[in-house]
Amino acid sequence: MGRIGLGVEVRETSIRLSFTFEGRQYRRTLKANGQPISPTLANVGFAERLAAEIRTRIKFGTFSMREYFHEDDTGTGVLTVGQQLDTWLSTLRVEHSTRAGYSSAVRFWQSSTCDKFGKKLGDLPLRTMLTSHVLTALASRPDLSGKTRNNYLGVLQDALEAAVTDRVLEVNPAAKVPKAKHQKLPPDPFTREESEAILQKIGQLFPGHVFNMAEFWFWSGLRTGELLGLTWANVDLEHGIVHVRESLVRGQYKGSTKTNVARRVIMNSRSRAALERQSLLPRAKGPTVFLDPRTSKGWANETVFLKSYWIPVLKWLGIRYRRPYNCRHTYATQMLMAGMNPAFCAGQLGHSVEIFLGTYSRWLDGDRNALEMGRLEAAISG
Incomplete structure (x- = not known):
């Protein structure tokens, strides 16, 4: 065993600090994840600096054991x-x-x-x-x-x-690390022709539970977790209202939506028809609206729906792959293309108006952009 610097003991396979605090002598072997750090030149230099810092803070009354040492089952070591x-x-x-x-x-x-x-x-x-x-x-x-x-x-x-x-650190070493610049991908909705082709094929191949869920998804704009977590208690078929209050995320029920704001979704004829058909099917013991037909239980997540139904149908039709979440984007753009009030559309999707307009600004003018460019093309060709 050797001794380098005041309060630092260099041993064969470890380094130990020695200091007096509040009248008591302490010896602490420096450890990382419960294992003594090896007595390399760099580690010894760190130990010397640490010992000097501890002495200074003890002198000025600012030393705390918790700030420097972590207690665990294997002994006391440096907090990693x-x-x-x-x-x-x-x-x-x-x-x-x-x-x-x-x-x-x-x-x-x-x-x-x-x-x-x-x-x-x-x-x-x-x-x-x-x-x-x-x-x-x-x-x-x-x-x-x-x-x-x-x-x-x-x-x-x-x-x-x-x-x-907690005064364990004086400054945050990650505070000034710059964030990466990245561009949020714009919505990639299905066209009306694509969505109708998808629903027609699902209806042919997988009538019942799968078809009802797909049509409701396309014509309600619910998020994935909101759709999978929808319960009959939140469906008012008589008045054509769906109360979106909770969601299913990673197989766990979350007692709120993504934005923690409940909303009332007014059903149109397509989404209402899907739920009316679904209400006539045998229900599971639980309250969930949409069921996996293989188990007659609620969907734990979208994985099975993707692999067993969604992806095969898109491949069959030759339609470019997009996630089922794009059913939500499709509904948003269909509302805008129909000339509906953006504030109403935002409320139906659970967005603020600002977020909604920023996300779907391309579709605000419906077909008018194409009409205006058509006028220019007519003038050019004329």
Whole structure:
């Protein structure tokens, strides 16, 4: 065993700090994820800086054991980035689907390479974390879309900001990492001819549950989770109203919509007819409106519908693939092309007017754009 610097003990396979706090002598082996860090030159240098910082803060009365050391079942070690992320995630009270997304981001950061030596960001002592570590981790995954990159970065920034609030960190090393520029893809609705061809083929091949759900989807504008989570208690066939109050996300019922605002959807003749037909079919024991015909139970998600019904029909018809979610876009554009009030359309889809207009501005003028260009073409040819 050797001793380098005040308060730093270098052992054969570990490094230990020694200091006196509130009249008590402490010795702490520096660890990462429960394992002692090896006594490399770089780690010894870090230990010396850490020991000096601890002495200074003890001197001025600003030292806290919680800020520097993490208690776990394997002993006391330095708090790592991975542990901070886990701690932050455990404190959140969020929906199941939101937590799943956050967990994915946490796993990404914990397993990403953050330096040229292949060190994992999750194993890095939190107080040694640099902005360059974050940038290196992001650079190691060039396949990430701009949206996913920004979502992951947001999680890291929030977790580290919590460490700043707890005075574990003085500054957030991820705060100034720029977000990726990415362009949100515009809506890609089906044409009226395409949607009618799809419904006709589904009606021929899969009448009953599948056809009723597909027609209602095309002519109601509900989000995927809202459609799959629709219950008979929220359907008023007599008055032609559907109350959208909840949704099904990742197989879990969420007691609210995506925007946390309930709405009343007024049914048209097509969506109403689909629900009337559905009401005559044998119902499951549960309250769900639309059922998987193979199980007579509600759909857990859209995967089976996609693979067994949607994709085969589009291939059969030779129609370019788009997700069933585009049924919602199709309904929005059909309303606008019919000249309906944008404010009413926005309310039916559960959008603010601003978001609705920004999303569907291309269809605001219906067929008038083509008519106006037709006049110009007539003048050119004349």
